[in-house]
Amino acid sequence: MFDDKTIPDLAVASVSSTEEAKPTPLEEEVVVLFDQMQARLLRYLLSTGVPLHDGEEIVQEVFLALFRHLQRGKSRRNLRAWVFQVAHNLSVKHYVAKRRDRQNLVEPGEAPVEDSFVDRTPNPEDQLVRNQSHARLQSVLRALPEQDRRCLSLRAEGLTYREIGQVLDMSLGAVALSLGRSLARFARAEER
Amino acid sequence: MSYKDSHLSDQELLLAADGELPPVRAEEVASHLAACWTCRVRKGEIEESIRDFVHVYRGDLDPLLPSPAGPRALLKAQLAERASVAPGWRERWTQQDVLRYAGAFVLVALLALLVYARPIFPSRQRFHVVPVSFPEPSLTPGVAAGVNRDQICRSMPPKNRIVPASLQRKVFEEYGIAGAEPRAYEVDYLITPALGGADDIRNLWPQSNSSAVWNARVKDALEDRLHDLVCEGQLDLATAQQDISSDWIAAYKKYFHTDRPLP
Numbered sequence: 001m002f003d004d005k006t007i008p009d010l011a012v013a014s015v016s017s018t019e020e021a022k023p024t025p026l027e028e029e030v031v032v033l034f035d036q037m038q039a040r041l042l043r044y045l046l047s048t049g050v051p052l053h054d055g056e057e058i059v060q061e062v063f064l065a066l067f068r069h070l071q072r073g074k075s076r077r078n079l080r081a082w083v084f085q086v087a088h089n090l091s092v093k094h095y096v097a098k099r100r101d102r103q104n105l106v107e108p109g110e111a112p113v114e115d116s117f118v119d120r121t122p123n124p125e126d127q128l129v130r131n132q133s134h135a136r137l138q139s140v141l142r143a144l145p146e147q148d149r150r151c152l153s154l155r156a157e158g159l160t161y162r163e164i165g166q167v168l169d170m171s172l173g174a175v176a177l178s179l180g181r182s183l184a185r186f187a188r189a190e191e192r
Numbered sequence: 193m194s195y196k197d198s199h200l201s202d203q204e205l206l207l208a209a210d211g212e213l214p215p216v217r218a219e220e221v222a223s224h225l226a227a228c229w230t231c232r233v234r235k236g237e238i239e240e241s242i243r244d245f246v247h248v249y250r251g252d253l254d255p256l257l258p259s260p261a262g263p264r265a266l267l268k269a270q271l272a273e274r275a276s277v278a279p280g281w282r283e284r285w286t287q288q289d290v291l292r293y294a295g296a297f298v299l300v301a302l303l304a305l306l307v308y309a310r311p312i313f314p315s316r317q318r319f320h321v322v323p324v325s326f327p328e329p330s331l332t333p334g335v336a337a338g339v340n341r342d343q344i345c346r347s348m349p350p351k352n353r354i355v356p357a358s359l360q361r362k363v364f365e366e367y368g369i370a371g372a373e374p375r376a377y378e379v380d381y382l383i384t385p386a387l388g389g390a391d392d393i394r395n396l397w398p399q400s401n402s403s404a405v406w407n408a409r410v411k412d413a414l415e416d417r418l419h420d421l422v423c424e425g426q427l428d429l430a431t432a433q434q435d436i437s438s439d440w441i442a443a444y445k446k447y448f449h450t451d452r453p454l455p
Contacts, residue, residue, distance in 0.1 A: 021272060023271070023272060023275070024275050026275070027268070027271040027272065031264065031267065031271070034263075034267055035260070038263065039260065042257055043250075043254070043257060046257075047249065052256060052258070056263055060263065060266060060267055063267055064271070133244075134247075134248060137245070137248045141248060141249075152245060153249065155210075156245065156246055156249050156250075160210075161212050176206065176207060177203070179206060180206050182245075183238055183241040183242060183245070187237055187238070187240070190240070190241070190244060
């Protein structure tokens, strides 16, 4: 449904190697998976409010964890959901750590930094460029509860309801309700 | 966004659009959509909302994504570094290995428990070892084979003739210890064959090995003493048989001139 490429089953793919030290098949497999998924993961992380630099670090960490996971001979079932789940957990950990830092760093009298994950309020120049509909939808998106926003982002990255439920620790019914609720808000915004 | 029951709900339309309905229901929904303009329009509106969201989502975020070349090279370098390091036990041991070794360990522990902790968990058939130092006269009066002194002194019979297992079981049953641990008792001849005792169940009794004082070793010493006395002509065979079968401990005291077994 979403205009996105389907991730093929995570099979070992051949990657040409011109480097001096020939990578092991496992290294090659992980790099192939990185090529398939890094943009999706990073986009999801950005959508949750993780800054770009931190997001890139988290993505590296996710694939190193995947390497260890496969090296130990652990389950290969649904690696796509596994990768998103690790990224999600790291982003939550990142969020908690940043929040603690912010609370510690806020000077007396200084306004606290906005907690919202997605806070991409366009500056005045952008505001002029973007059309009204886009701005309205952005405001709807920003106003969504955090969990609903995460559901939408994961669905947009091609995850099934079951996979979303696994990543966010939600039931299938809760995922369906969340998505339906969010899309209804978008529909209402456009009716205005 | 509310519709009559005869139409599909928004939730169901979304599930259908996402391919999340069970196959049978998906077919029913497809048939309904083919026939129902209202629901097709609703489905179109949902698709439109999805399109709107994707437009905002990708439109805002895609321009922020950097080229993957740098992160890819960094990952390859980090993977090469990790792959060059000899894997520790965590990496070498797969989950199956851990389960296999844990299973073997549990099995060995259980076996050890069974072997060494049996006294802690006695089975129902298991009998406590009852020290038996005296034969029951009604069960084991002692039976002689009807041989004379010359016959027993001509050749030395084996000291401990092996009692057949079937006969041992019968003795255990007669003494009410059928489930007893065989090693805890020695089925002994009351009148030893060296003194003309018969292979008869009435001449056999279970002497417990746990008896600390008047045990099988002490009785063996008495049997040897009596055999020597008989063969030396100092004691007649019938008296020896009578003394050992009526009260072997008293006989020991009598012929060794002691109240306690000699070391």
